[in-house]
Amino acid sequence: MNLLEIKNLSKDFGGVHAVQDVSFTIKQESITALIGPNGAGKTTVFNMITGVFPPSDGTIILDTKKISNKKPHQIAKEGITRTFQNLQLFADMTVIENIMAGMHLLTKTGVWKAGLRLTSAKREEQYIYDKSMEWLKKLNLEQEAYLPAGTLSYGKQRLVEIGRAVITQPKLILLDEPMAGLNHNESAKLADLLLDMKKEGNTFLLVEHDMEIVMRVADHIVVLDHGVKIAEGTPDEIQQNASVIAAYLGSEVTV
Amino acid sequence: MDIKKFTRSYRFNLYGITVLLFAVIIFPFLVPSNYIISTFILIGLYGIVCTGLVVLMGHAGQISLGHAAFYGIGAYSSAIVSGKFDFPPLAGVLTGILIACIVALLIGIPSFKLKEHYLALATLGFGVIVFTFLKEWTSLTGGLNGFFGIPPFEVAGFSFTTDRSFYFLVWAVLAFGLWFANNLIHSRTGRALKSIHGSESAAESIGINLMTSKLKALIISAVFASVAGSLYAHYISFINPQLFEVMTSIVFLIMVVIGGSSSLWGGLAGAIIYVWLVELLKDWVPLLGFSTGGEFEIVFFGVLLVVLLIFKPEGLMGSWKERKSLFSPQKKKVQDKKGAAL
Amino acid sequence: MESLSQLMQLLFSGLTIGSIYALIAIGFVITYNITGVLNFAQGEFAMLGALLTISLSSAGLPLYLAVILAILIVMLVGGFFERAAIYPARKSSVATLIIITIGISFVFRGAAIFIWGTQPHSLTPFSGNSPIRIFEAVLLPQSLWAVGISLAALAGMYYFFNKTYTGKAVTACVMNRFAAQLMGIKPEKMSFLSISLSAGLGALAGIIIAPISGASYQMGLMLGMKAFIAAVIGGLTNAPAAVLGAFLIGIIEAFSEGYLSSGYKDAVSFAVLLLVLFFMPNGLFSKKSGKRV
Ligand SMILES: Nc1ncnc2c1ncn2[C@@H]1O[C@H](COP(=O)(O)OP(=O)(O)OP(=O)(O)O)[C@@H](O)[C@H]1O
Numbered sequence: 077m078n079l080l081e082i083k084n085l086s087k088d089f090g091g092v093h094a095v096q097d098v099s100f101t102i103k104q105e106s107i108t109a110l111i112g113p114n115g116a117g118k119t120t121v122f123n124m125i126t127g128v129f130p131p132s133d134g135t136i137i138l139d140t141k142k143i144s145n146k147k148p149h150q151i152a153k154e155g156i157t158r159t160f161q162n163l164q165l166f167a168d169m170t171v172i173e174n175i176m177a178g179m180h181l182l183t184k185t186g187v188w189k190a191g192l193r194l195t196s197a198k199r200e201e202q203y204i205y206d207k208s209m210e211w212l213k214k215l216n217l218e219q220e221a222y223l224p225a226g227t228l229s230y231g232k233q234r235l236v237e238i239g240r241a242v243i244t245q246p247k248l249i250l251l252d253e254p255m256a257g258l259n260h261n262e263s264a265k266l267a268d269l270l271l272d273m274k275k276e277g278n279t280f281l282l283v284e285h286d287m288e289i290v291m292r293v294a295d296h297i298v299v300l301d302h303g304v305k306i307a308e309g310t311p312d313e314i315q316q317n318a319s320v321i322a323a324y325l326g327s328e329v330t331v
Numbered sequence: 332m333d334i335k336k337f338t339r340s341y342r343f344n345l346y347g348i349t350v351l352l353f354a355v356i357i358f359p360f361l362v363p364s365n366y367i368i369s370t371f372i373l374i375g376l377y378g379i380v381c382t383g384l385v386v387l388m389g390h391a392g393q394i395s396l397g398h399a400a401f402y403g404i405g406a407y408s409s410a411i412v413s414g415k416f417d418f419p420p421l422a423g424v425l426t427g428i429l430i431a432c433i434v435a436l437l438i439g440i441p442s443f444k445l446k447e448h449y450l451a452l453a454t455l456g457f458g459v460i461v462f463t464f465l466k467e468w469t470s471l472t473g474g475l476n477g478f479f480g481i482p483p484f485e486v487a488g489f490s491f492t493t494d495r496s497f498y499f500l501v502w503a504v505l506a507f508g509l510w511f512a513n514n515l516i517h518s519r520t521g522r523a524l525k526s527i528h529g530s531e532s533a534a535e536s537i538g539i540n541l542m543t544s545k546l547k548a549l550i551i552s553a554v555f556a557s558v559a560g561s562l563y564a565h566y567i568s569f570i571n572p573q574l575f576e577v578m579t580s581i582v583f584l585i586m587v588v589i590g591g592s593s594s595l596w597g598g599l600a601g602a603i604i605y606v607w608l609v610e611l612l613k614d615w616v617p618l619l620g621f622s623t624g625g626e627f628e629i630v631f632f633g634v635l636l637v638v639l640l641i642f643k644p645e646g647l648m649g650s651w652k653e654r655k656s657l658f659s660p661q662k663k664k665v666q667d668k669k670g671a672a673l
Numbered sequence: 674m675e676s677l678s679q680l681m682q683l684l685f686s687g688l689t690i691g692s693i694y695a696l697i698a699i700g701f702v703i704t705y706n707i708t709g710v711l712n713f714a715q716g717e718f719a720m721l722g723a724l725l726t727i728s729l730s731s732a733g734l735p736l737y738l739a740v741i742l743a744i745l746i747v748m749l750v751g752g753f754f755e756r757a758a759i760y761p762a763r764k765s766s767v768a769t770l771i772i773i774t775i776g777i778s779f780v781f782r783g784a785a786i787f788i789w790g791t792q793p794h795s796l797t798p799f800s801g802n803s804p805i806r807i808f809e810a811v812l813l814p815q816s817l818w819a820v821g822i823s824l825a826a827l828a829g830m831y832y833f834f835n836k837t838y839t840g841k842a843v844t845a846c847v848m849n850r851f852a853a854q855l856m857g858i859k860p861e862k863m864s865f866l867s868i869s870l871s872a873g874l875g876a877l878a879g880i881i882i883a884p885i886s887g888a889s890y891q892m893g894l895m896l897g898m899k900a901f902i903a904a905v906i907g908g909l910t911n912a913p914a915a916v917l918g919a920f921l922i923g924i925i926e927a928f929s930e931g932y933l934s935s936g937y938k939d940a941v942s943f944a945v946l947l948l949v950l951f952f953m954p955n956g957l958f959s960k961k962s963g964k965r966v
């Protein structure tokens with residue numbers, strides 16, 4: 077079943093056509109990779125899906141519901157969360173607080189209940205904590221739970237960001253270059269984690285430059301170049317696609 | 332691992348508030364000087380305002396240059412409702428809270444749509460406008476001549492007429508404010524505020540509504556300021572618009588910066604230091620041969636502010652918190668991790 | 674016609690004060706665009722300029738020398754302020770930088786109290802005090818000086834930024850920091866230059882207003898705020914728009930003083946600020962522009 081449907085999506089920045097008439101769909105319980113050389117428009121697609129800015133044209137449909145033109149926090153509520161190309165952690169908060177913040181949508185204690193610390197607030201806080209600890213264990217971050225997130229190694233910071241995005245078990249998780257800055261070993265582990273999570277029912281849209289990883293984890297690949305979709309298919313199909321090879325050779329990205 | 336460890340700083344603050352309450356009760360018996368009690372009333376009032384500002388600045392990361400206006404709204408609401416229309420003082424306090432909330436919404440909604448420093452500008456403008464109204468609407472406020480004859484605070488038939496009883500009232504309210512703020516910052520709402528401070532785009536991506544969260548922080552800080560203003564009016568029984576000038580807003584800001592906006596205790600610490608320094612300066616400046624009255628303060632605090640922000644931007648309580656963490660078990664963890672990596 | 678002459682009178686006084694605001698507002702815009710700092714101490718440069726000129730000229734210097742010397746000293750002070758307070762904190766948050774400039778303004782005001790005391794001082798007008806009558810309105814020669822000098826200074830600024838090498842470098846820095854760096858322009862140097870230039874403009878503003886409304890240690894606060902409003906009305910990034918904003922604020926103030934009451938003057942200006950902030954955050958004169966995330 078299609079979870080997300082992107083139809084004729086375009087985005088102009090002044091004169092720059094960052095994304096032009098891009099369409100593709102994402103299947104439930106799959107990993108779709110969005111690849112392309114630098115400046116191809118991948119992050120721009122992410123920003124449109126998550127409502128950071130509205131598309132200049134086109135529609136985005138999640139589960140038959142049109143979500144284009146919604147605000148970022150509303151998109152999150154609809155069930156799409158993300159990580160960022162340039163890490164956006166809450167650096168001064170501890171690791172566990174970062175993850176707990178991710179629980180925002182699953183909980184509802186407001187100012188009054190929290191401020192007066194009513195029993196329901198305490199109960200909910202315990203629930204948030206337990207659930208977050210569970211995820212920290214899963215991500216192998218227990219040891220770092222009480223460290224400020226900003227002090228972790230780059231690889232672990234990436235993990236925290238992913239944990240924050242997945243804890244609510246959203247319908248779709250967007251990962252913008254999660255392997256960037258990780259060493260070979262760390263990337264391989266993260267790839268395993270993604271595959272595990274897919275088996276548990278999660279759906280991912282992944283932007284990644286590390287082709288080895290992409291070919292390993294992706295079920296479906298969409299290739300962008302200069303804002304235009306130039307190819308789409310399974311990893312095997314993409315590896316043999318002439319225009320994809322040309323696009324990559326034309327740029328200086330190491331494949 | 333259970334939640335005990337996570338709530339350590341929360342519980343630490345609770346102990347702090349308990350100790351504070353004991354100290355507050357014992358203090359007047361140890362130091363029976365009326366002068367000192369009256370400075371502590373002032374510290375308590377400023378502490379209430381600044382604790383609200385800590386939530387706004389330290390947690391939501393928003394800066395206000397108009398909190399004296401909220402303080403003034405509280406003071407004049409109480410003055411007018413209980414002094415002019417003879418309603419019970421509590422009605423005045425509630426009126427102040429209500430007006431402060433409405434005004435915070437009116438200022439906040441448009442400002443938060445804009446970039447970060449615009450709240451500073453909007454609150455500054457709002458401060459000047461409120462001041463002008465207090466000054467010019469003489470039939471209601473008494474204008475520059477001031478508002479006389481505000482009755483003492485009264486609740487359930489008990490009237491707070493002596494300095495000592497008022498001192499207990501103010502510090503009880505402050506302790507409640509600290510408790511409320513402590514609960515809040517260690518909750519879902521508090522985390523949402525801190526998240527915004529950390530990264531707005533990340534906060535939005537996990538479903539936090541920036542507008543409503545920032546509004547909550549602004550409204551909470553406005554209510555704290557308004558309540559303090561109401562109490563202040565009942566305490567001194569005479570108020571005039573100059574007490575709520577833009578300069579007063581900046582003084583509140585100074586206190587929070589000195590104390591450190593990232594700590595629950597920063598507001599109170601800043602208030603204590605500010606009030607004492609002002610008292611000290613009053614005594615010392617004439618000895619140095621200057622006869623500049625209260626004006627010396629502004630240079631002193633100007634220099635203090637600049638030096639602090641450049642060299643110790645986290646404020647006094649901030650650095651103290653840092654030192655505390657040196658002794659916490661977390662330190663060991665870091666070494667473990669390094670050891671494991673080798 | 675009584676009302677017409679009053680109208681003209683108010684218009685002239687609005688233009689006079691507007692020209693003062695314009696000079697300070699330009700300083701705001703320059704500083705904000707190059708350093709990213711909203712400098713709340715901007716008005717204090719006007720105060721320093723005015724009081725320094727008064728001291729220097731009463732020490733026997735001819736007026737023109739006193740003016741030049743005062744401006745140079747204030748420019749130095751501005752540069753020093755940039756090195757001592759803005760530069761070390763340049764990586765801090767917007768909020769921190771705002772508070773630092775507030776702190777600095779306290780320091781300037783305090784220094785002024787020590788040097789000049791709290792009582793107001795006056796400066797003799799540049800050329801006599803005999804009023805001129807134009808269009809039924811009475812005009813003091815100093816008003817003409819004020820408007821004339823401001824316009825000349827603004828023209829000078831225009832020339833500087835668009836025609837000279839250094840000026841173009843500063844402009845480049847505003848447009849694109851990175852590209853400017855590639856061209857060998859150091860943003861740090863530009864930050865220093867822009868603040869001392871703004872300081873000089875502020876000083877000039879203070880000097881020309883001093884014969885009209887006197888000078889005291891606290892004159893900087895309100896001058897700075899009004900210029901600030903002007904700059905925001907102009908959109909904060911556009912110098913000519915800030916100048917228009919300054920004249921607009923000057924005129925609005927003169928009229929609300931004349932027709933309403935002088936007590937409301939400040940509130941009206943700030944109400945205009947709030948209206949602009951809320952309804953036209955890019956400034957009164959801006960075309961609609963896309964938001965960049
Ligand atoms: N907010 C913006 N304003 C103006 N132009 C933008 C904006 N965001 C992106 N662009 C432009 O759109 C184009 C596509 O950028 P985008 O960041 O989507 O590329 P990308 O595929 O994510 O590249 P990379 O692999 O380097 O991350 C680029 O030319 C970029 O300069």
Ligand SMILES: [Mg+2]
Nearest residue numbers: 118119120161
């Ligand atoms: Mg990208």
